[in-house]
Amino acid sequence: MARHPVINQALKKPTPNHGTQQAQAAPLVHNGRPVEQLDMKAERDAVFSALKSSGKQAHATSDFCTTRRLRDVLTAGCRILHCSGHGFSYLDQSGRQQSRLAFEDGEGGTHALEVSNLLALIWAGAEGDERPPLDLAFVSACHGGPYGEAFAAAGVPHVVAVRRQEQLQDKAACLFAEQFYHALFMGRSVKQAFTIGKQAVANQPHIVRPGEEAHKFMLLPVDGDHSEVLLRNLPPGQLKWVSPPRCAHNLPAFRPLQFIGRQVEWQRLVAAACGSQKRLLHLIGEAGTGKTSLTLAAAHYVLERGTFAGGILYVSAAGATSIAALSRLIVAAVAEANRGSGRAGEEDEPTGSSNDELPFALLRHRGACLLIIDEWTMPCDSTVLSSALWVRALGSLLERAPDLRVLLSGTHSLALPGVARLELGLMAMPDGDVARLFKELSPRAITRSELGCDEPAALKAEIVSLLRRLGRTGSPLERFTVLHDAGATDGSLPLRVQWAVQDAEAAAALRSELSSEKSLLHFEQPPPETSDRHLVWGYLSLTKVLAKHxxxxxxxxxxxxxxxxxxxxxxxxxxxxxxxxxxxxxxxxxxxxxxxxxxxxxxxxxxxxxxxxxxxxxxxxxx
Structure with a gap:
C-alpha cells in the first residue's frame, strides 16, 4: 500500500553530510476515484527514529514527491533511494499484468509512472559513470515487484521490494523500514539488515498474519551478493533534521486518517487552490454536511506541501454579522499565525480605511496567501444595500491583495463580478462512506454477529447474486468453497469463500465485481503459500453490510x-x-x-x- 520516501541516505565514501531525503507521495484520487490514505507520518517518524537511534552523524529532510522533486534529489547525489507510495496493478491489451508507481501531480491527483519511464528518469545524466546510478533501491509499495526487478536489471546491486500482486499492511511497511535502516546505519550488511527487518515483522503481535507479511518482502537480485556494508564509515554524532520550514498559519489540528469520504471534492479544492485560474473558492452545503472538515483537509494538504509561502489564515466567521466584525477576526488570525511562526509584532497595520473594508493592508505584502472564511453567511436581516457592501468588501480585498486566494464555506452562493471562482456544492454523503464514518466513530465495536455477516443464509444469498452478475459478464467460476477463517483477529470466525477461476483475466474480473458497490463481499489476496495463483478469497464485508442497515x-x-x-x-x-x-x-x-x-x-x-x-x-x- 504505501509510502514514498526518497531516502538519500549516504554515499559509499563518507562526506561531511550523510543524509536522508524523504519524499512521500499521497495523492487523493487516481483516474477520478479515491485513493486510500496511508499513514505517512508513522513511516516518516519510523525512519527518522531509526536514523536517530543509530547514533550516527546524518541529516534528514522530508518532502512530498513529484517527479520533478525526485529528479532534484537524484541530481543532488542520492545513493540510496526509498520509494514509498501506492502501486497500481492492471492488465495491458495483451492480458499481461503490469504495474505503475504513484507520484503526486502537484494538484492532489496521481501521476502514475510506468517502469520504463521511472528508470529513464533515474538514469538521466548517468551516462559514462563507472558506478550504477544507485547503491540501494527500496520500493515499499503494493505491486512493487516489477519495479524492483527493473532496478536489479538496470544494475542496482541491492533492491528491496514487495512481491508481485501483493498488498502490504501499513504497520508491516513501517516496522520493516525502521528495523532495516537502523541495522544498515549501525554498520550491518544489506543482507543482515534485510533479515532483521523480516524477522521483526514476522514476530510482531499487532500485525495481521505477520508471517505472511514478512514473506512479501524480497531482496534482489536473487543470486546477488548482498554482504556489502554500505554505511561502514559513518562517523558517530547526532541526527540533524533539516526539514523545509512551514509557512505561517493558525489552522486547527486535523488528522487525515480520520477523514472519511469526500476525496474527490477534497482533490478539486486542492487543485483549485494550487492552480492559477481561481481566486475565490466557495464551498456550499447544508448544515452538517462536513464543510468545515473538508475545508481543513484541503488547507492542511497544501500547508504540508508549502503551496502558500505567505501563509494560511483560518477564520471561523460564525456570528460575524458585520464587515467590521469579520475584519477583527482576520486581524486576530494574522496575529496568531505570526506568533506561531516567530513573526510576532509584524504587520500591525490598520484593519482598513473604514468599517466597510476588510484588512487588505495586512495581506497584500505577504505574497501567496490563502484566507479561509469558514461558516460564512450573509446576515439574515441583510438589505440589498448591505449585501452589496459585503460583495464590494470581498471584491476590494481580492483586488488590493493580488496574491491572495479566499476560500469561503457556507450555506449560500456568492457571486463577485469580475472574480474567477470555483463553486463546489456538497451533497449528502454516500451510504458506504457514512457506514465507514459510523464504524470509525462508534464508542463500541460493531460486531459481525449483530449485523448477521456470518449467517450462512446471508452469504448464500450474496453468492447467488454474484453468480448471476458474473453469468451476464461471461466470467464463469470453476468452483468455490465456503470455510471458516481461523485467522480472524477479532475473536470471530467469519465465513470465507474461496473461488477458483480459469486464469488471471477471470480472477481480475471477479475482483472487479467484488469491488463494485453492488457486492456486499470483500475480496483479499490468496495466502503466499498457495500454489494456485488463480484463487480469490472473500467474505461478507462488515462495512458494506452496515451500509445497508x-x-x-x-x-x-x-x-x-x-x-x-x-x-x-x-x-x-x-x-x-x-x-x-x-x-x-x-x-x-x-x-x-x-x-x-x-x-x-x-x-x-x-x-x-x-x-x-x-x-x-x-x-x-x-x-
Missing amino acids: PVIAALRGSPKATALAVGLLAPSLGSGRSLADLAGLLSALVIDDPAGLIDELGRVSSREQFDRPRVHAREWLCV
Missing part, C-alpha cells in the same frame, strides 16, 4: 448527524443500545431535513447524558 439510511448522509448518533450507542451501566434500537429511535424522529435531525439528535444526546446514572469510583471497583 436502516440506521445508516436514517442518517441521511449527514456526517454531523452520524457523529451525534454514534454517541447514543455508548454503554452506561449496561451493554449499550443495539443498532436495531438506534434505528428505531431514529425512525421515530419525524424530521423533514438534515438540519432538524441534527438539532433533535443533539437534544436527545444532551438529555441522555444528563440522565445517565452517576457511579462513584468505589462502586466501579466493587463490580
Whole structure:
C-alpha cells in the first residue's frame, strides 16, 4: 500500500553530510476515484527514529514527491533511494499484468509512472559513470515487484521490494523500514539488515498474519551478493533534521486518517487552490454536511506541501454579522499565525480605511496567501444595500491583495463580478462512506454477529447474486468453497469463500465485481503459500453490510448527524443500545431535513447524558 520516501541516505565514501531525503507521495484520487490514505507520518517518524537511534552523524529532510522533486534529489547525489507510495496493478491489451508507481501531480491527483519511464528518469545524466546510478533501491509499495526487478536489471546491486500482486499492511511497511535502516546505519550488511527487518515483522503481535507479511518482502537480485556494508564509515554524532520550514498559519489540528469520504471534492479544492485560474473558492452545503472538515483537509494538504509561502489564515466567521466584525477576526488570525511562526509584532497595520473594508493592508505584502472564511453567511436581516457592501468588501480585498486566494464555506452562493471562482456544492454523503464514518466513530465495536455477516443464509444469498452478475459478464467460476477463517483477529470466525477461476483475466474480473458497490463481499489476496495463483478469497464485508442497515439510511448522509448518533450507542451501566434500537429511535424522529435531525439528535444526546446514572469510583471497583 504505501509510502514514498526518497531516502538519500549516504554515499559509499563518507562526506561531511550523510543524509536522508524523504519524499512521500499521497495523492487523493487516481483516474477520478479515491485513493486510500496511508499513514505517512508513522513511516516518516519510523525512519527518522531509526536514523536517530543509530547514533550516527546524518541529516534528514522530508518532502512530498513529484517527479520533478525526485529528479532534484537524484541530481543532488542520492545513493540510496526509498520509494514509498501506492502501486497500481492492471492488465495491458495483451492480458499481461503490469504495474505503475504513484507520484503526486502537484494538484492532489496521481501521476502514475510506468517502469520504463521511472528508470529513464533515474538514469538521466548517468551516462559514462563507472558506478550504477544507485547503491540501494527500496520500493515499499503494493505491486512493487516489477519495479524492483527493473532496478536489479538496470544494475542496482541491492533492491528491496514487495512481491508481485501483493498488498502490504501499513504497520508491516513501517516496522520493516525502521528495523532495516537502523541495522544498515549501525554498520550491518544489506543482507543482515534485510533479515532483521523480516524477522521483526514476522514476530510482531499487532500485525495481521505477520508471517505472511514478512514473506512479501524480497531482496534482489536473487543470486546477488548482498554482504556489502554500505554505511561502514559513518562517523558517530547526532541526527540533524533539516526539514523545509512551514509557512505561517493558525489552522486547527486535523488528522487525515480520520477523514472519511469526500476525496474527490477534497482533490478539486486542492487543485483549485494550487492552480492559477481561481481566486475565490466557495464551498456550499447544508448544515452538517462536513464543510468545515473538508475545508481543513484541503488547507492542511497544501500547508504540508508549502503551496502558500505567505501563509494560511483560518477564520471561523460564525456570528460575524458585520464587515467590521469579520475584519477583527482576520486581524486576530494574522496575529496568531505570526506568533506561531516567530513573526510576532509584524504587520500591525490598520484593519482598513473604514468599517466597510476588510484588512487588505495586512495581506497584500505577504505574497501567496490563502484566507479561509469558514461558516460564512450573509446576515439574515441583510438589505440589498448591505449585501452589496459585503460583495464590494470581498471584491476590494481580492483586488488590493493580488496574491491572495479566499476560500469561503457556507450555506449560500456568492457571486463577485469580475472574480474567477470555483463553486463546489456538497451533497449528502454516500451510504458506504457514512457506514465507514459510523464504524470509525462508534464508542463500541460493531460486531459481525449483530449485523448477521456470518449467517450462512446471508452469504448464500450474496453468492447467488454474484453468480448471476458474473453469468451476464461471461466470467464463469470453476468452483468455490465456503470455510471458516481461523485467522480472524477479532475473536470471530467469519465465513470465507474461496473461488477458483480459469486464469488471471477471470480472477481480475471477479475482483472487479467484488469491488463494485453492488457486492456486499470483500475480496483479499490468496495466502503466499498457495500454489494456485488463480484463487480469490472473500467474505461478507462488515462495512458494506452496515451500509445497508436502516440506521445508516436514517442518517441521511449527514456526517454531523452520524457523529451525534454514534454517541447514543455508548454503554452506561449496561451493554449499550443495539443498532436495531438506534434505528428505531431514529425512525421515530419525524424530521423533514438534515438540519432538524441534527438539532433533535443533539437534544436527545444532551438529555441522555444528563440522565445517565452517576457511579462513584468505589462502586466501579466493587463490580
